[in-house]
Amino acid sequence: MSSTQLRLAYKARPLVAVVCVVPLLGEAMESALDFAEIRSFSASDGDIAGLLRWMRPDALIVDNEEDAEEAAAFARDHELPVLHVSVHERALRLYRHGSWEIIGSGEGTTPTVIRNVIAGALFSREGAAT
Amino acid sequence: MNRTRVLVADPLRIFRAGVRNLLARESDFAVVEAGSLEEVLGAVEEACPDIALIDLELPPLGGLAAVQRLSERCDAYKIVWGLEPSPETVLEAVRLGAHGFLRKEISSGGLVRALRGVVQGEAPLSRDLASSMIEALHGLDERTRARERAAVLSTREREVLAFVAQGARNKQIAATLVISEFTVKRHVQNILQKLEVPSRRAAASFYWTAFGPEGARGVATRIA
Numbered sequence: 001m002s003s004t005q006l007r008l009a010y011k012a013r014p015l016v017a018v019v020c021v022v023p024l025l026g027e028a029m030e031s032a033l034d035f036a037e038i039r040s041f042s043a044s045d046g047d048i049a050g051l052l053r054w055m056r057p058d059a060l061i062v063d064n065e066e067d068a069e070e071a072a073a074f075a076r077d078h079e080l081p082v083l084h085v086s087v088h089e090r091a092l093r094l095y096r097h098g099s100w101e102i103i104g105s106g107e108g109t110t111p112t113v114i115r116n117v118i119a120g121a122l123f124s125r126e127g128a129a130t
Numbered sequence: 131m132n133r134t135r136v137l138v139a140d141p142l143r144i145f146r147a148g149v150r151n152l153l154a155r156e157s158d159f160a161v162v163e164a165g166s167l168e169e170v171l172g173a174v175e176e177a178c179p180d181i182a183l184i185d186l187e188l189p190p191l192g193g194l195a196a197v198q199r200l201s202e203r204c205d206a207y208k209i210v211w212g213l214e215p216s217p218e219t220v221l222e223a224v225r226l227g228a229h230g231f232l233r234k235e236i237s238s239g240g241l242v243r244a245l246r247g248v249v250q251g252e253a254p255l256s257r258d259l260a261s262s263m264i265e266a267l268h269g270l271d272e273r274t275r276a277r278e279r280a281a282v283l284s285t286r287e288r289e290v291l292a293f294v295a296q297g298a299r300n301k302q303i304a305a306t307l308v309i310s311e312f313t314v315k316r317h318v319q320n321i322l323q324k325l326e327v328p329s330r331r332a333a334a335s336f337y338w339t340a341f342g343p344e345g346a347r348g349v350a351t352r353i354a
Contacts, residue, residue, distance in 0.1 A: 022213075023237050024148030031151040087234070088213060090142065110143040 013037045014058035014122050019048055019071075021064050022087060029061060032111035033118055043067055049074045058125065059118050063087055068095070081121035085109055096121055133160040134249050137179035137206065139170045139196060141189050145234065149183065152238050159245065165189075167196050171203065178204030181248050184228075186212030186219065194219075194226050201227040207248045211236075217266035220259050230254035231263075276340035282324045290317040294330055295337035 016036040018026045026040030036058075041051065043063070048070045052060065060075070060082045062068050068084035072095045075082045082095040083103075092103035094117055103117055136159055138149045146163045153159040162179060164170040166189050170182070182200055186193040197208050210223045211232040220231045232244060233256040244254035255263070280288065286307075293303040300318070304311040318330065327333050 022235055024145055024152065024234065024241070026148075027152045027238055028144045028148035031147055085144070087142065087144070111147045112143075114144070 015039065015055070016059045016061060016118065017041065017051070017055055017057040018061045019043050019045075019051070019067050020062065025061075025063050025085060025087070028111055029114070032115045035119070036122075052078075052080065059083065059122055061085060061114070061118070068093075071095070072100070079125060081118070081125060083114065083117060083121070085114065092117065094121060096125075131158065133158055134181060134245065135160050135162060135177070135179040136245060137162045137164060137170065137173055137182040139164040139167075139182060139188050139193075140185040141165050141187065142185070145185070149241070152241065153245075156242060167191060167199060170196055170200065174200065174204050174206070179206045181245060182206045182208050183232075183245075184208060184210050186210055186215060186223075194223055194228075197223060197226050197228050209244070209248065209254060215259070217259070217262035220255075220263045221266045221270065224263070231259055232256055233259065272339060273342070276336060279325060279336075280340045283321060287317050287321050287324070290314060291321050291333060291337050292341075294318065294321070295334040295341075297334070 014036045016029070016033055016038050018029050018038060018040045020026055020040065021043040023040070023042070026038070029040070030038045039055070039057070045051075048062075048067050052071065052074045057080070060071055060080060062071055062082065063085050065084075065086075068082065071082045074080065075095055076098050084093045084095070086092070087109065090109050092109055092113065093100045094103055103113070136149070136153060138146045138161055140146050143165070146165070150161045150163065153161050162173050164173050170184070170188070173179070184193045184196050184200070188196045193210050193212065197210060200206060200208055207229045208227060209230045209232060210228045211234050212219070213234045215231065215233070223231050229248065230244070230253045232241070232254055236244070236256065247254055283291065289307065290303060293306065298306075300311050300314045304314045307314070318333075321333055322328070322330070325333060325336055327336055
């Protein structure tokens with residue numbers, strides 16, 4: 001496989017990083033985002049900006065406030081969509097184009113809604129890049 | 131091969147999906163899902179699971195009520211799980227019949243090991259919860275002993291002691307209970323004697339151990 005083919009194959013499956021305090025969230029994302037390559041990391045590892053700088057994912061999912069804010073600072077400069085899944089508040093918020101947008105609450109934290117939000121964010125990001 | 135049937139009772143689909151996806155990779159588990167107590171009882175009606183993993187906040191009455199209701203209907207091992215549970219909650223869950231308590235922050239591998247352990251008769255308890263539960267148990271013992279000691283007090287003496295615990299002076303207690311200051315003084319002397327404590331401050335401390343803040347709450351608003 002040539003490097004171009006390899007890159008095309010890679011791009012066929014967007015890379016989504018999941019950084020979470022609750023590891024089961026990563027498990028849920030693997031089944032919900034079956035169109036993407038999922039890489040899960042423990043939130044306790046810290047330095048989320050460093051992780052994003054080296055990993056260069058197409059989207060990021062976090063489940064805690066601190067990581068969400070740290071990631072937003074990086075995302076602002078790199079047009080990276082960040083989805084904050086708050087399991088405590090049962091709410092979703094999406095960071096893109098420099099600001100946070102509340103997606104929903106209660107039933108909003110379902111795998112289906114998360115899949116739709118991430119797919120939408122990836123699609124619009126891809127559209128903006130081409 | 132007989133699979134271990136795990137009922138995942140959690141209002142958040144994301145947690146149910148997480149457990150389902152995790153256990154789907156293992157050949158020895160089968161997962162059933164429920165999002166509320168009603169769905170739990172419906173699932174149990176069909177077949178009793180081997181293990182029920184019950185969310186602490188399962189609607190409508192919470193996970194502890196679900197443990198009780200489930201205990202009445204089938205012999206499943208009941209494991210409660212939650213985010214940041216207090217030691218008292220863990221203790222209460224065990225007292226009501228839960229076989230274990232896990233934090234939702236548990237690792238994927240940790241959850242699989244815990245569930246396998248349950249089938250082999252182990253009681254899963256997140257490590258930090260075990261020590262805080264023992265502390266809560268000690269606190270409960272102390273409270274029980276203090277309450278037994280408090281049984282020697284008359285109703286009026288206990289009432290006076292509640293005021294003393296709130297820092298009320300004899301004059302205030304007398305005015306609130308509409309009795310003479312002399313009578314309050316006599317009650318306080320009797321309390322110290324019966325409880326075998328040396329001072330008013332020690333009596334107040336005893337009250338807090340026996341009844342805690344909830345015992346004194348009603349009294350605080352009544353002080354004249």
